[in-house]
Amino acid sequence: MGVKKIKLEHNTEIELDLAPLLAVMVKLVPVLLLSSAFVQMMIIETELPQVVQEAIQRQDENKNEKSSITLEVSNKNGLKIIIKEKGINKIDTVPMTAGKFDWVSIHGKLKVVKKAYPEIFKVDLKPEEDVAYEDLVKLMDEARRSRDQQKFPVYDTQSGKNVETEYMFPEIVFANTFEG
């Protein structure tokens, strides 16, 4: 019996059937369009490293002994940093520049305060009634952590050593919410 030889043409072009692939994509696109987040939203709250959380806890426990920092925000006078230490108030001000908050100076001043009081992580915020919400969020951003990765010492109770963190004042409390 003779074997029939099959001739293979190597130069033939195969056309791929893309129709099923396209059908899947057409179904996928609306699903993804519905579940896509075009504006990414985040929240401001305190979720911090263990060491920083412990430091805040220590600050809460020793409320009466340690110093406290209050930030008074005003559209007229800018930012007033009030440091209460042993019953004495030290006041530092960052005035407005051309009717706007000077965020660079505010951040710089907060870093100086943090250097002087590395054990404080919690600040009281007292804005005036007319201060815009976006300015308050910006102030919280400036106070939360060092922008230039500068580190501040914090005592780690587990290792018994000082470790470094870029967090400055991550816990901000609206202190005048109940003041009418």
Next chain:
Amino acid sequence: MSRRNRYQPPRKRASTFTLNITSMTDMFTLLLVFLLQSYNTAEVQIDLEPGMRLPSSNTSLNPNDGVKVSVSTESLKIDKKELGKIINNQIDGKDLDSHDSSFILPLFAELDKIMKSDKDKKIVKEGRILLQADARLPYSTLRKIMYTASMAGFPQLKMVTTVGN
């Protein structure tokens, strides 16, 4: 003058034709990649109110669940339910308690209803509020919301912001 008919060559009418879908598939592939990139993986779905401009922040925390309170330059809402109007960036005077100008009556009533209801027990127990507020609003308006929410047993306020520098 006589109108002459234009000469039309005889056309071959094919019974079937194949559509070239390669370029369309290319386009869909690009679209899929883009959509997969912006796919929302957050556990909480937050719908932005129309016309609202949220403040931008450098915080990197994904929102977690809470009672969704939104305050735009026009209205105060809880989960799309309008509770009151905002006039000139302030809470409408008729919604405030006559004895306490910081107390928003409809907001307290709604939060109290949520507090007493059986649903979302964890949120209620922790007293968590997700506040979407327009960036242009003054602190006085926000303070009244914070004050009323605290009075209703919701002291944990999470401020919703957009991602920015």
